Amino acid sequence: MSPPRPLRSRLSEGDLGPQPGPADAVAASDEAALVHDVLLAEPRGFCAGVDRAIEIVERALQRFGAPIYVRHEIVHNTYVVADLKAKGAIFIEDLAEVPPGATLVFSAHGVSRAVRAEADARGFHVFDATCPLVTKVHVEVAKLAKEGFEFIMIGHKGHPEVEGTMGQLGDGIYLVEDVADVARVRPRGHQLAVVTQTTLSVDDAAAILAEVKRVFPQVREPKKQDICYATQNRQDAIKLMAPQVDIVIVVGSPTSSNSNRLRELAERLGTPAFMVDAADDLRAEWFDGRPRVGLTAGASAPDILVQQVIARLKSLGALSVRRMAGVEETVHFPLPKGLGDKSMREFRASRS
């Protein structure tokens, strides 16, 4: 039996997937004329950190065999997680679930120092799929903490990236989720720095940062903003796209922070927006009187899901699918050592 093809290599093959069920409120005979045009945001979908994280799990499975344990969802996408589970990955939240001697992968969101120390102490064979842009924030926090800084972290409570970054320190790091939270921060000393979750709304983060600077004028900002290039580019594309369409569809799972921010941004710009985990989630009535559809995907959503949504939009009448002009992303992150010497291209070819 030939080995399963890697997720990445299947993403651009135009697999149109399952067709819609009969549950839509608009009569089936009217559905075929609801959508006229589809505008595809550029860029959309996988970022370099997600691509790398998935490849780490796939390479670990190929090199060491199943099962491979993964702490937390490797990236926040239902399809990706199900696909890797089918190939032998076991997703856990607590390291107590991992047997001695197992191979363990940390998710793209990063982990606290306590989790890393526990994995070391228990002797797991660890591969770290933390996005290098999250690691950059961890390194900055550790470096400045040694110089005596405390931190304000702008982010969402309970998100694994926030837990990982805040967990780089025992204390002295204060979470703010909105402008009102800033006044509640009571630093003990005078050296204060600010860091942010990488997948925030650029505009919300700027408003919170302005309040932080107003309340703590001496605060130290990162040299380069922590919100990552992929988050920024996908939000910029929505800003261009939303005014040109009647409705925006974001492909992404409910747990995906950057996907949620894309939907919110389109709504803020006055365009109704819906997030779907898969094509089956689309409802025909959303498109009633909204023939121009904008389509994008969060950084953890694979292209196969976008292709399935396009197929569904065609069944709703879409005659043209037009790609917007946008930033071409060329970011690439190297893999950790110990996962084979094949280049990414050779590895994918060996699995196809």
Ligand code: SF4
């Ligand atoms: S969204 Fe940004 S920070 Fe998160 S994995 Fe992608 S590149 Fe890294």
